[in-house]
Amino acid sequence: MTERxxxxxxxxxxxxxxxxxxxxxxYWLQRLSGLxxxxxxxxxxxxxxSIVNGKVAWDKMLELTQTTQGHxxxxxxxxxxxxxxxxxxxxxxxxxxxxxxxxGQPEYPYKAASLNYKxxxxxxxxxxxxxxxxxxxxxxxxxx
Amino acid sequence: MRESIxxxxxxxxxxxxxxxxxxHILFRMTQNFSESLQYQNVIANYHLLPYALMLEVVLIxxxxxxxxxxxxxxxxxxxxxxxxxxxxxGSIGAMAALIAYGSRTILMAGMxxx
Numbered sequence: 001m002t003e004r005x006x007x008x009x010x011x012x013x014x015x016x017x018x019x020x021x022x023x024x025x026x027y028w029l030q031r032l033s034g035l036x037x038x039x040x041x042x043x044x045x046x047x048x049x050s051i052v053n054g055k056v057a058w059d060k061m062l063e064l065t066q067t068t069q070g071h072x073x074x075x076x077x078x079x080x081x082x083x084x085x086x087x088x089x090x091x092x093x094x095x096x097x098x099x100x101x102x103x104g105q106p107e108y109p110y111k112a113a114s115l116n117y118k119x120x121x122x123x124x125x126x127x128x129x130x131x132x133x134x135x136x137x138x139x140x141x142x143x144x
Numbered sequence: 145m146r147e148s149i150x151x152x153x154x155x156x157x158x159x160x161x162x163x164x165x166x167x168h169i170l171f172r173m174t175q176n177f178s179e180s181l182q183y184q185n186v187i188a189n190y191h192l193l194p195y196a197l198m199l200e201v202v203l204i205x206x207x208x209x210x211x212x213x214x215x216x217x218x219x220x221x222x223x224x225x226x227x228x229x230x231x232x233x234g235s236i237g238a239m240a241a242l243i244a245y246g247s248r249t250i251l252m253a254g255m256x257x258x
Contacts, residue, residue: 010221031217038210045203045246051190052252055183062181085162092155140177 023115026123030087033080040077071141078137079130086126090119150212157209164202171195190253203246211239 009016017028050061064070094100094114099122101113171189172180179185190196215235219228251257 014217014221034210034213035217038214041206041210042242045242045249048186049245049249051183051186052249052257058183058186066178066181081165085158088158092158095151140173 021115022120022123026087026090026126029083029127030091033084036080037077037084040073040080071138074141075134075137079134082133083126083130086129087123090122090126094119154209154212154216157205157212161202161205161209164198164205167198168202187253187256190250191256193254196250196254199250200247203250204243207239207242207246211235211242 014031015028017025047061047065050057090099099116099118101116104113174180175185190199212235215231218231
């Protein structure tokens with residue numbers, strides 16, 4: 001409890017999406033998808049580097065990645081990419097003062113103007129867009 | 145460099161990457177997905193100079209954005225002079241290494257050195 005109050009939970013605290021509502025979940029998903037996308041970027045660059053070793057090496061790499069598991073990972077990457085983009089644009093606009101409301105006197109029940117319905121709607125739209133993109137991605141990947 | 149400038153770079157690289165990654169994905173959709181990944185098709189993509197240049201730009205934008213994002217996360221976790229220096233320089237090093245490795249692929253495949 002003392003650790004929680006002193007805001008020194010470290011990784012455990014960062015990995016916990018609960019306690020602070022939908023905005024916290026959005027923050028958590030943004031971090032998680034960012035880390036996932038960075039891991040994918042590194043993997044993708046390594047994967048494509050096999051092309052310099054010729055056709056045999058490339059085909060061997062394709063055998064490894066163009067599988068059901070590979071396609072499922074790619075579907076997840078599509079979802080992470082779309083969510084990270086859409087929510088990232090929301091965050092960018094928010095930092096620019098767009099859609100966060102006007103500052104005012106703190107009055108009971110102390111609802112922050114920045115955590116308004118527009119922000120919540122944007123978070124849900126980001127999640128919905130990611131889900132739609134994943135479904136479309138699956139149709140393309142598994143439709144071959 | 146001031147953090148406010150770094151965040152502007154972070155947002156700029158994000159917007160640039162979104163536009164260029166869209167083109168990168170659309171290139172895969174010009175034909176059947178698995179066909180587009182065939183060796184000859186991919187090599188042909190690398191031989192197309194504007195596309196190869198675009199890949200290089202995407203590589204730089206995503207590396208800068210990705211490793212700066214990781215840097216921000218790690219700095220949020222823990223603070224301290226030595227730790228922060230380690231994270232800052234480590235991120236720049238990792239970013240440079242990834243760009244160098246990716247550029248090597250683009251250059252070698254583009255020049256037919258495979």
